[in-house]
Amino acid sequence: MLKNLFRASTTIKDVPVAEVKDVDLTHIPQHVAIIMDGNGRWAKAQGKPRTYGHSAGAKTLKTIVRFADKLGVKVLSAYAFSTENWKRPITEVNFIMELLSRYLTSEIQDFKDNNVQVRFMGSREGLPPVVNAKMNHAIEETKNNTGIVLNLAVNYGGQAEIITAVKKIVQDAKLGALSPEDINNSVFENYLYSRNLPPPDLLIRPGGDFRISNFMLWQIAYAEIWTTETYWPAFTQEMFLEAIKDFQRRDRRYGGLNAGK
């Protein structure tokens, strides 16, 4: 039953890039971040257990990574498990860990075939050893890939990330490797899990809530936000395109003024 668990859905029409209308392929967000919300509610609406929604959510992720890559997105960050998700029933936590573990095994060849580089954000502490090992294996096996970066947030919290960075900065300052006057945005960013990645241009949140939920707090300072009521397992390539088209209409000022205003 689990063999084809992560096969990209065949019910979602594959939209060839050549047929993508009204999208400026020269103005694709470099980095898209996604809060994959609504798995549980999607499953419940069908009378299924919440875990069924997580499995379906993993399939959606596969479809969207592939599509984002075709469109020219360079980095896709996805929130798979937050530092707060440990509060869920142990059966659900265990299921997500097992799902992640299976995903990293079943997808590794696909990542290699499609030149996907896998990275992770989050604390490794408290993760099951098998999950840690598979994460390391996925990093090692894909580190020389030059296509889209799939940046999975696992045991991740934006506040915890910032505290971890501050602790390391203080340690380095104590050791004399860094002086406080030298700390600026780019130095600070080097201490975050996302070091060497550009900040997200677009943050997508399915599931109908308008929250950041502790995701990439530092990095999304100037991200454009796009939300939909649709639950993550039902999120489609067409919706991803809608988000990108909407992004392309936004006026990004970064606190300044645009020419002529």
Ligand code: FPP
């Ligand atoms: C939010 O939906 C989703 C999660 C907490 C887990 C996300 C996990 C996956 C998409 C699958 C695992 C990922 C990989 C890469 C294998 P929710 O459970 O909060 O849904 P709800 O808001 O409807 O309760």
